[in-house]
Amino acid sequence: xxxxxxxxxxxxxxxxxxxxxxxxxxxxxxxxxxxxxxxxxxxxxxxxxxxxxxxxxxxxxxxxxxxxxxxxxxxxxxxxxxxxxxxxxxxxxxxxxxxxxxxxxxxxxxxxxxxxxxxxxxxxxxxxxxxxxxxxxxxxxxxxxxxxxxxxxxxxxxxxxxxxxxxxxxxxxxxxxxxxxxxxxxxxxxxxxxxxxxxxxxxxxxxxxxxxxxxxxxxxxxxxxxxxxxxxxxxxxxxxxxxxxxxxxxxxxxxxxxxxxxxxxxxxxxxxxxxxxxxxxxxxxxxxxxxxxxxxxxxxxxxxxxxxxxxxxxxxxxxxxxxxxxxxxxxxxxxxxxxxxxxxxxxxxxxxxxxxxxxxxxxxxxxxxxxxxxxxx
Ligand code: GLA
Numbered sequence: 001x002x003x004x005x006x007x008x009x010x011x012x013x014x015x016x017x018x019x020x021x022x023x024x025x026x027x028x029x030x031x032x033x034x035x036x037x038x039x040x041x042x043x044x045x046x047x048x049x050x051x052x053x054x055x056x057x058x059x060x061x062x063x064x065x066x067x068x069x070x071x072x073x074x075x076x077x078x079x080x081x082x083x084x085x086x087x088x089x090x091x092x093x094x095x096x097x098x099x100x101x102x103x104x105x106x107x108x109x110x111x112x113x114x115x116x117x118x119x120x121x122x123x124x125x126x127x128x129x130x131x132x133x134x135x136x137x138x139x140x141x142x143x144x145x146x147x148x149x150x151x152x153x154x155x156x157x158x159x160x161x162x163x164x165x166x167x168x169x170x171x172x173x174x175x176x177x178x179x180x181x182x183x184x185x186x187x188x189x190x191x192x193x194x195x196x197x198x199x200x201x202x203x204x205x206x207x208x209x210x211x212x213x214x215x216x217x218x219x220x221x222x223x224x225x226x227x228x229x230x231x232x233x234x235x236x237x238x239x240x241x242x243x244x245x246x247x248x249x250x251x252x253x254x255x256x257x258x259x260x261x262x263x264x265x266x267x268x269x270x271x272x273x274x275x276x277x278x279x280x281x282x283x284x285x286x287x288x289x290x291x292x293x294x295x296x297x298x299x300x301x302x303x304x305x306x307x308x309x310x311x312x313x314x315x316x317x318x319x320x321x322x323x324x325x326x327x328x329x330x331x332x333x334x335x336x337x338x339x340x341x342x343x344x345x346x347x348x349x350x351x352x353x354x355x356x357x358x359x360x361x362x363x364x365x366x367x368x369x370x371x372x373x374x375x376x377x
Contacts, residue, residue, distance in 0.1 A: 001065045003056045003102045009045035011132055013374045015124025016041040017115035018165035019198070019325050019334055019366055021174050021189075022291055023269040025299060027159025029219050029262050030180040030235035032269040035161055036189070036368040037169035042107040042120045045377075046128045051100030057084055060106040070098060075153055083121045086153025090145035091126065097133050110362070112204035114326020118154065119162035122146035127167070127372045140182070143167050156209045157216050158327075169371040176273050180237060187273050189368050194281055194320060197337045199349055200362040201305040203330035212327055215258060215301065222259040225250050236262040261298035265291060285321025285336050289314070292323035301328030305357055309333045312352055316345050 016037035023033030049056070058065030059080070066081055073089040076082050091098055103125070111117045126142040129135065137145075143163040150158050160179055169175060173186035219236055225247050226233045233239055236259055244259050251259075268287050275283040292310045296302035306324040310333055313322040318341025325334040337345050346363040353361045 001056055001058050001067075003049065004058060004104070007045075007047065007102060007104065009047050009104070009377050011046045011128055011374065011376055013044040013046070013124050013128040013131075013372065014041050015044065015120040015127065015372050016166055016169070016369055017109040017117055017120050018162060018169070019115065019196070019332075020161065020165070021325075021334070022272045022287065022323075023161075023265060024291065024295055024325070024328070025159075025215060025301065026237075026262055026265050026269065027161040027177075027179040028157065028216050029159075029266075030237040031262065031266040033159075033161045033165075033177050033179060034174045034187070034269050034273060035165035035169070035177070036174040037165055037371050038115065038366040039369045040109040040115065040364075040366070042105060042109055042117065042124050044124050044128050045104045046132050047102045048132060049100045049102045054100040055088075056102045057081075058102075058104050060104055070100070079154070080121065082153040083118055083149065084125060086149030087122050087125045087146060088129075089153070090149050091129060091135065091137075094137065094141070094145065095135050097135050098129060099133060101129065101132060103128070110200060112331070113200050113202075114204075114324070114328070114331025115198075116162035116166060116326070118150060119146060119166045122149050123163050123166045123372060127374055131374050131376075139167050154209075155213075157213050165371070167371045169369060171370040172368055174273075174276070174368060176269070180235070187276055189276055190279070191281060191284075191336060193339045194336050195339055195342055196366050196368075197335045197342060197345065198325075198332040198364055198366055199309050199335060199346075199353075200332045200364075201303075201309065201330050201353075202359050202361055203303065203305045203357075205303055205329040211301065211329065215299065218255050218258045219262060222251055222255045225255075237266065239263055257298040257300075261294045264294055281320055281336065285319070288321030288323045288334070288336065295324055295328065299328075303329050305330060305353075305359070306333055308356055309349060309353060309361075312349055313345070316341065316348070318342075318345055 020035040053070040170186040318338040322335040
């Protein structure tokens with residue numbers, strides 16, 4: 001693209017991906033989550049280009065880019081462009097201060113791996129433009145408008161966890177976030193001598209987005225029935241297992257399973273946060289295994305590849321616990337592994353996975369990191 005020839009960026013934004021320690025699919029049920037940003041991120045460089053409306057966005061990583069006009073923010077047929085267009089559309093609804101800009105993007109965050117590369121893209125763009133044009137948006141406004149952009153332009157009815165974690169995370173902590181009030185508490189996480197190891201299955205089954213929206217509907221179906229008997233119920237957050245049992249005859253087995261998973265998962269978030277605070281790492285690991293079991297059997301958002309890796313980890317005494325992290329149907333498993341056993345675990349898991357699925361997995365350590373950062377060049 002032509003602007004690259006003389007591009008002198010004014011501003012750099014580092015926008016991280018995230019892992020979620022626990023609390024999967026609880027966010028859109030107004031429950032609790034425990035995510036943190038990781039060091040893998042998308043880096044943006046921005047410059048005003050002096051035009052009213054013309055913008056250029058170029059991904060160095062994928063060697064592809066596009067031009068756009070701020071007055072014509074229609075959806076694109078190209079997936080990643082929609083994250084950009086959706087954010088610009090939401091910003092334009094809130095302010096008229098946006099002008100033409102040029103932007104390059106480079107990323108070491110794998111896409112489609114359950115590490116929220118889409119939220120990192122949305123929030124990093126919003127953050128950078130907010131600084132560049134002094135739009136005056138708060139962090140929470142950027143988090144929320146990025147979530148809406150995902151609903152409207154990408155078509156996933158996601159909760160708020162990914163955008164929140166990408167922007168608000170605190171180094172060395174996980175965020176205990178109440179997705180209803182949006183109150184949050186950074187909880188220090190010290191796993192020494194254990195490490196957080198991600199195994200990327202390298203699969204992202206393409207039913208992820210449609211099945212995601214189906215899960216949301218199934219939960220709402222449960223809430224609609226529960227609400228008839230319990231008027232105080234507005235989301236699964238307000239439901240106990242006893243309440244759910246009392247309407248069992250009136251809901252399908254599928255809806256029952258989805259709801260019971262969410263109720264248990266919300267409890268697990270609190271139990272795990274407590275176990276972290278007490279440094280009870282065995283319990284942390286055990287809760288991860290329980291959560292994966294729920295993800296796989298009741299909520300049914302796992303896949304053979306993730307199940308295989310989680311099961312495989314159970315045979316290794318250096319692993320305290322593991323589960324699939326993120327929206328599901330592939331992506332990464334998160335493993336708590338003793339530092340002395342990391343190399344061996346990665347080696348044996350890689351071999352076994354290759355033999356079973358003929359796929360070379362990717363393995364890396366992650367550390368709880370800070371949310372979005374921005375600096376003037
Ligand atoms: C995706 C969504 C999040 C959340 C997770 C599952 O990452 O974007 O809002 O629902 O799935 O926990």
